[in-house]
Amino acid sequence: MKLTVKGVERALKKPGRYRDGRGLLLQVNSPTNASWVYRYERGGRERWLGLGPLSLLSLAEARDKAHEARKLLFNGIDPMEHRKAEKAARAAEPSAKLSFEEAARQYFDQHQQKWRNPKHRAQFLSTLEQYAFPVMGRVAVSQVDTPRLIAVLEQRHANYPDQRLWDAIPETANRLRGRIEQVLDWATVRGHRKGDNPARWKGHLDNVLPARGSIRKVKHHPALAYAQIPDFMAELRGREGIAARALEFLILTAARTGAVIGARRDEVDFDQKIWIVPPDRAETKISGDQPRRVPLSDRAMEILKELPIEDDNPFLFIGGKAGSGLSNMAMAELLKDMVWPSTTPDRIATVHGFRSTFKDWVSETTNYPNHVSEAALWHIVADKVEAAYRRGDLFNKRRRLMADWARYCSAPPVASAKVLPMRAAR
Known part of the structure; x- marks a missing residue:
């Protein structure tokens, strides 16, 4: 005799198995513990397929599940093996949550x-x-x-x-x-x-x-003439935003883009005014791949102290997305918007070109030896003999050099210094 809704309720009073017919049974262990099972034979063996608890499956729903199991058997598929295969397939599906x-x-x-x-x-x-x-x-x-x-x-x-x-x-x-x-x-x-x-x-x-x-070698980067630096820096200081402060910091330190946008707060010794750049961002092999100590001028320190701080964001120059640093194109886009001409005909100044600007200023207006400015630019000493004898990083000399460079960058601007060629490329 098939089960009825009331028959199911009565069955809960006494533990046992209650048949609904065609292999569907209700297994009652206690009034609060009952489940549906489907009994079938496969290859001469009796098998029991759990369909789900009574608390989640009504009598009608249990019958539907038993009917699906019968259809699988009719098509030569073992319902229990079919369930195992489906579970394995779900486990093998790529996780859409892992970024x-x-x-x-x-x-x-x-x-x-x-x-x-x-x-x-x-x-x-x-x-x-x-x-x-x-x-x-x-x-x-x-x-x-x-x-x-x-x-x-x-x-x-x-x-x-x-x-x-x-x-x-x-x-x-x-x-x-x-x-x-x-x-x-x-x-x-x-x-x-x-x-x-x-x-x-x-x-x-x-x-x-x-x-x-x-791939052909990259050409030299269009650079701003050093004589225009005071005027350019005055305009840059008037610009708001993280990209403007990052570019100003990059110029004051003569650093590379990758080093600046990857700079982290824990790399700066605010008391000693030193920025320690890890070897992987120095982009050159110096002193046995040791971190690079960069002396920071007073203006460079002012920039760092005024930067906004975001929770759980280690970067000094924070990006637009939570926890990220400034994008590698942010300073380049800012410079394109400012449209300052370079010493290369028909080209505007580029971010990396400011390292050449710094080098030209040192060579033409100061008495600092070449090896000091090369050290400030993190360049490798080409002469192996010279490199063997010069093992220090010239830190104190570089600190004086960068302080002089910062003073020059803060010099009063010269009127009408920004002259654009008619065909300057944006």
Whole structure:
């Protein structure tokens, strides 16, 4: 006899199994513990398939589930094995919640011991933080595809705004590609994504990007004439925003874009007025890959002390997104908007060009030796013999040099110093 709704209620008073027919039973263990099961035979063996608790499944719903199990048997499918296969398939589905940045940091945490060199270990995340995370850090790792990967490699470089990353810094860009490839391979093995790796080179990206050996060397960066620095800096100080303060700080320290936008608060000794740049952001091999000590002028310190601070954001120059640093194009875009001519015909000044401006000022207006200004620019000493004898970082001399440079940058502006060529390119 089939069960009824009232029959189910009566069954709860006494433990046991109550048949509804065609394999469907109600298993009662206590008045508050009862569930539906489906009994069937497969390959000469009796099997029991749990359908769900009575508290969640009514009699009608239990009958529907038993009917679905019968349909599977009719088609030659074991209902219990079918359930196991579905569960395994769900477990293998990529996680849409894990972002690319989260995947990269998990990969790094699990593999960082394989990099014996601290510089190489730090470089793995720093390149991703500078170039990949701003473009696709929040994208689900399962959704990272070829167009997104190409968007990372073809973004404009801050120091070379007219060139894509792959052409401007090919070696770094290829290492970036390789690191993304490692993260995506890890995510695939971990079950967070499926399919081919969009960061693979051979037979894929080599069809759309030139080989590194065929890329022409980057030309010199258009630079502002040092005579125009007081006027330019006066205009820059009048600009509001993080990008303006970052650019002013970059000029005062003669630093590179990557070092500035990646600068963190814990790298600054506010008492000693020193900024300590890790080797991976110094972008050159000096003193055995040791951190670079950068002396900070009074104006540079003022800038840092006035910067806004965001909770859980380690960067000095915070970006538009929570927890992020300034984008690598922010200063370049600001400079394009200011439209100051360079010493290169028909070209406006570039961010990286200010290092040349600083060098020209030192060479033509001061008595500082060449090796002091080269040290301030973090350049490698070309002469190996000279390098062997000069092992210090000339810190005290560089502090005096940068203080003089800061005073020159703060000199009163000269009227009508900004003269634009008629064909100056924006």
